[in-house]
Amino acid sequence: MTEVSELSEEDPLARPPEDGTVLDVCDLRMRYGSTDVLGGIDLTAQRGEVLCLLGPNGAGKTTTIEVLESFRMRSDGWVSVLGTDPAHGDERWRAGIGIVLQSWRDHGNWKVRELLAHLGSYYRPYSTPRRPRPIEAEDLINRVGLTDQSEQRVRSLSGGQRRRLDVAIGIVGNPELLFLDEPTTGFDPQARRDFHDLMHSLADDDTTIVLTTHDLDEAEKLADRIVILAGGRVVANGSPAQLARQVTRDAEVSWTRGGQPFVHATPEATNFVRELCAQYGEEIADIEVRRATLEDVYLSMVHRHEAGYAGEAAAEFHKREVQP
Amino acid sequence: MTPRIASLRAGVTRGRIELSHAYTNPQEVFQYLFWPVIFFVVMLFMRGSTVPGTEFSLAASVLPSVIGMNIAFGMMGVAGVLATEREDGTLLRAKAVPNGMPAYLIAKIIVVTGMTAASVALILVGGLVLFGRDLNPGVGGWFTLVWVFALGMVAVLPIGAAIGSLLTNPRSMSLLFLPLGGLISISGIFYPITSLQGWIQGIAQVFPVYWLGLGMRSALLPGDLVTVEIGESWRHLETAGVLGAWAVLGLLLAPPLLRRMARRESGSAVEARRASAMRRVS
Ligand SMILES: Nc1ncnc2c1ncn2[C@@H]1O[C@H](COP(=O)(O)OP(=O)(O)OP(=O)(O)O)[C@@H](O)[C@H]1O
Numbered sequence: 075m076t077e078v079s080e081l082s083e084e085d086p087l088a089r090p091p092e093d094g095t096v097l098d099v100c101d102l103r104m105r106y107g108s109t110d111v112l113g114g115i116d117l118t119a120q121r122g123e124v125l126c127l128l129g130p131n132g133a134g135k136t137t138t139i140e141v142l143e144s145f146r147m148r149s150d151g152w153v154s155v156l157g158t159d160p161a162h163g164d165e166r167w168r169a170g171i172g173i174v175l176q177s178w179r180d181h182g183n184w185k186v187r188e189l190l191a192h193l194g195s196y197y198r199p200y201s202t203p204r205r206p207r208p209i210e211a212e213d214l215i216n217r218v219g220l221t222d223q224s225e226q227r228v229r230s231l232s233g234g235q236r237r238r239l240d241v242a243i244g245i246v247g248n249p250e251l252l253f254l255d256e257p258t259t260g261f262d263p264q265a266r267r268d269f270h271d272l273m274h275s276l277a278d279d280d281t282t283i284v285l286t287t288h289d290l291d292e293a294e295k296l297a298d299r300i301v302i303l304a305g306g307r308v309v310a311n312g313s314p315a316q317l318a319r320q321v322t323r324d325a326e327v328s329w330t331r332g333g334q335p336f337v338h339a340t341p342e343a344t345n346f347v348r349e350l351c352a353q354y355g356e357e358i359a360d361i362e363v364r365r366a367t368l369e370d371v372y373l374s375m376v377h378r379h380e381a382g383y384a385g386e387a388a389a390e391f392h393k394r395e396v397q398p
Numbered sequence: 399m400t401p402r403i404a405s406l407r408a409g410v411t412r413g414r415i416e417l418s419h420a421y422t423n424p425q426e427v428f429q430y431l432f433w434p435v436i437f438f439v440v441m442l443f444m445r446g447s448t449v450p451g452t453e454f455s456l457a458a459s460v461l462p463s464v465i466g467m468n469i470a471f472g473m474m475g476v477a478g479v480l481a482t483e484r485e486d487g488t489l490l491r492a493k494a495v496p497n498g499m500p501a502y503l504i505a506k507i508i509v510v511t512g513m514t515a516a517s518v519a520l521i522l523v524g525g526l527v528l529f530g531r532d533l534n535p536g537v538g539g540w541f542t543l544v545w546v547f548a549l550g551m552v553a554v555l556p557i558g559a560a561i562g563s564l565l566t567n568p569r570s571m572s573l574l575f576l577p578l579g580g581l582i583s584i585s586g587i588f589y590p591i592t593s594l595q596g597w598i599q600g601i602a603q604v605f606p607v608y609w610l611g612l613g614m615r616s617a618l619l620p621g622d623l624v625t626v627e628i629g630e631s632w633r634h635l636e637t638a639g640v641l642g643a644w645a646v647l648g649l650l651l652a653p654p655l656l657r658r659m660a661r662r663e664s665g666s667a668v669e670a671r672r673a674s675a676m677r678r679v680s
């Protein structure tokens with residue numbers, strides 16, 4: 075999957091349209107009055123890819139996702155979702171898309187199983203041999219861990235349980251493309267783990283996933299590719315490893331010699347450690363090599379943007395990208 | 399199964415499920431039972447009085463008009479439901495699933511019709527138990543009752559949906575109750591319309607409330623009581639005409655307005671509405 079994501083990082087217009095492109099966005103702009111909320115976003119996603127949108131509050135993540143879902147009209151730009159402009163998507167197109175919004179509180183009167191079974195029934199006419207629709211309510215309830223709540227009214231669910239239900243509703247139609255806006259808010263660690271497993275199994279079934287989160291650890295675990303937005307622009311786009319290399323090629327090596335701690339930053343961590351050991355042998359202990367984490371990348375990209383280096387950061391990103 | 403049939407079926411299923419929720423939800427039951435119950439309490443106090451100059455119970459003479467009024471309330475029912483479910487995101491959910499919108503609307507028609515029918519039936523049964531002596535519609539009367547009810551629902555639901563699609567939040571519903579209350583007071587529900595001035599009668603006859611009351615009176619009251627009506631006639635043709643005209647108007651207005659409403663629905667719109675509702679509360 076990583077291979078695919080590297081391919082997709084070319085200019086979307088230069089790339090010939092291929093079957094595997096599920097999502098293609100070019101110069102997407104959104105304006106409210108005189109403020110540009112999105113200032114020209116480029117995005118692509120290939121079939122089965124997990125794309126993670128990161129960015130500070132107000133960066134434009136929800137706005138971007140809502141345009142792709144056809145819930146909002148864009149001001150400008152070119153968008154193709156499952157091969158169709160979302161502004162003109164019909165019901166068949168709609169059936170291929172799963173949606174988990176940033177917050178839901180609808181259908182409070184309904185019971186969990188009742189609601190899932192009912193919403194699933196809308197997808198039945200769109201079932202195909204490759205994508206049987208809908209997913210059985212029972213199966214879904216077990217997969218998101220609501221077995222004990224299946225006869226409970228939706229309004230009586232706890233915050234995290236409600237969120238699990240939202241995720242279940244998002245995938246009840248066995249979508250080809252799934253949008254999740256901060257799906258794991260309120261999840262306990264076990265629910266989070268279950269959610270990650272669920273996402274991996276969906277991606278294995280060729281479901282393309284676009285999600286936003288503020289949990290960088292989660293992004294690192296789930297994403298094939300990460301897109302960082304800031305101020306309505308893409309300030310970084312690449313696999314977690316690529317992004318880490320972009321911020322710094324240095325890894326931090328720390329060790330102790332004779333009980334005294336040392337730290338050294340180097341791009342050649344492996345060689346450095348080898349030489350270190352060759353030189354001091356048994357004296358060396360507690361070696362740790364720490365490469366830049368997604369958090370480092372994120373903070374540095376966002377800071378650069380906030381310091382007004384947005385253009386520079388983006389330009390640098392493109393420059394580095396062409397290098398192998 | 400074609401998508402169209404599927405959405406029809408989904409709408410009917412949805413309506414059935416929501417109706418069962420409504421019949422078991424105390425708050426909603428209260429909302430729909432409120433008027434019938436108030437009415438019966440008033441009835442019981444009025445038990446002794448008769449229509450001046452007759453032996454006919456005054457309470458029984460008002461009952462059919464109250465049924466007509468309840469049908470008109472169906473309009474508020476749809477408008478209120480649309481405003482509420484737009485705010486809580488139920489409508490947005492309908493937009494997120496294929497063919498969700500038509501199914502949603504079908505369900506709302508079923509739910510509001512079902513609830514209105516239940517409150518009408520309640521008044522009717524209560525009335526027949528208390529005033530069976532005065533109220534005994536023949537076959538013709540029952541037939542009139544059914545067609546006036548059906549045409550009445552077709553007249554008020556689309557208009558209600560059109561109004562609901564224009565409301566920005568459920569609180570603005572209260573703004574609607576004022577004009578509706580005024581309309582009811584001039585529509586000959588609680589006293590004969592002929593006791594009002596001519597121009598007021600003219601205004602009342604433009605709106606469905608008067609005709610719904612008249613239709614129900616013609617169905618349930620004995621023929622002698624027609625003397626207090628305009629032109630001393632039940633005017634079935636005019637009733638069908640005016641209600642039909644409202645139905646046509648509503649069916650023309652509602653679809654584009656509903657489509658416009660649906661188009662504007664988004665997660666952020668729901669979120670913004672919720673935020674403003676919270677501000678009101680705090
Ligand atoms: N209807 C609107 N009118 C004006 N500005 C808007 C509107 N909707 C969104 N915005 C602005 O657009 C910007 C992007 O909002 P968006 O909800 O996309 O951010 P986000 O990245 O999802 O943030 P968060 O992490 O808080 O969810 C914000 O500054 C917001 O104030």
Ligand SMILES: [Mg+2]
Binds near residue numbers: 136137
């Ligand atoms: Mg958001």
